[in-house]
Amino acid sequence: MQQFQHWALNPWTVLGCVLAGGTLGWAAPELSSRLSVVGVVYVDLLKMIVLPFMISAVIFSLQNLYRDGGAARIFKRVVVVFLAFSLMAAVLAAAGSLLVRPGGNLAPDTRAALGKIVSSDEERSNTEMTMREPDQVVPETSLRDVVQSLIPQNIFASLANGETLKALVFALLFGFAAGQVPSRISTGLHQALETIYHACQTLTRWVNLPVPLVLVCMAASQVALTGLQPMRAMAGFVVAFLCICVLLLGLAIELISRRAGVPYGEVMRAMREPFALGVATNNSATCMPAMVSGLVGQLKFARARVELLVPLSISLLRVGAVAYFVCGTLFIAALYGRALSPLDLGVLLLVSALAGFASAGMAGIVTVSLVGTVCNYLSLPFEAAFVLLVAVDPICAMGRTAVTVIASCAAVATICAKPVKL
Structure with missing residues (x-):
């Protein structure tokens, strides 16, 4: 079973199935x-979890x-660092995406194919679509609406409605x-939450597994509906996103070097194993032992703090x-020619940062599905681009x-004290 799971989730297997x-x-x-129902059921199962x-x-x-007695002293530092890192990543991703604009300036036939995905009712006539056009007004987004949409008035209603950010x-x-x-009081809750967490992973x-x-079914149904033209839009998105990843990796290495007080080469050697594991497995949780080894064994940060903070940061x-999330949302906005106002961009940065926290423990296609949460706040269609994002995921x-x-x-490295040089 483990061998099958490893094969089924291998990136090359995923890419091969999309091509097939x-x-x-x-x-x-x-x-x-007729195979589209398979994708609908699968996405609903993911949303359930x-x-x-x-x-x-x-x-x-x-x-x-x-629960760690000394952790209360660094709690404020954890909150500030996590928020700062998330917002900085969102800002840099937005700047890079707006500069490159992947998804913009597409050929008319590609845009027509994407429009066909959204308007998938083949019995709808041109006259009916024209009559509906005046009603398709993009609602204005206000800061008050965004704040209210983040506060759950009834948590059970929010859970029932699938409102992730609430x-x-x-x-x-x-x-x-x-x-x-x-x-002595919270131990039962702690154990129950741990059980739920591991049960959801299982x-x-x-x-x-399937x-x-x-x-295969999702890709086949979408190609049968739209043809292959929409895939041309993805090359620019992939290149833009990978360039942003390289920039973020460079900034992270620079920060580790400064905090540890060692040259870049030593940081690169310490981060080689967790980086390779992350690329090979696409699972950040599997990298935690290598992260602890690199930060403690090679960069000499305090083990007690590192062993507490590594699982917390990965989660x-x-x-x-x-x-x-930022790149995917801006890609979809460019596909549909939607110009975003400064307030829209602010909402995008805030919601993407929160969605990042909401992606705790998720990977692969489940992470892709959360782009829809961000798109929902900007009134952008997501279903059309889902299979495209999955294809290059x-x-x-x-x-x-x-x-x-x-x-x-x-x-x-930022939260921990700097290593003492002997």
């Missing part, structure tokens, strides 16, 4: 168009921070409060995901995971 599905959709469009996974991971991580705000506040409860592995078949500080996930791992090391 595209070929099937091109060769047998009538059959392929997201909220309990995220809530348990956030509260569990915050409780771990408080659930995240509740989880953060509840985690802070639960950390203040004495351990459930995610089960749901991911990923190769699901990707909550998702710098690679934040940059991806094996490449993007490598950069996303590498950035998350190395940026987490930089955050830990």
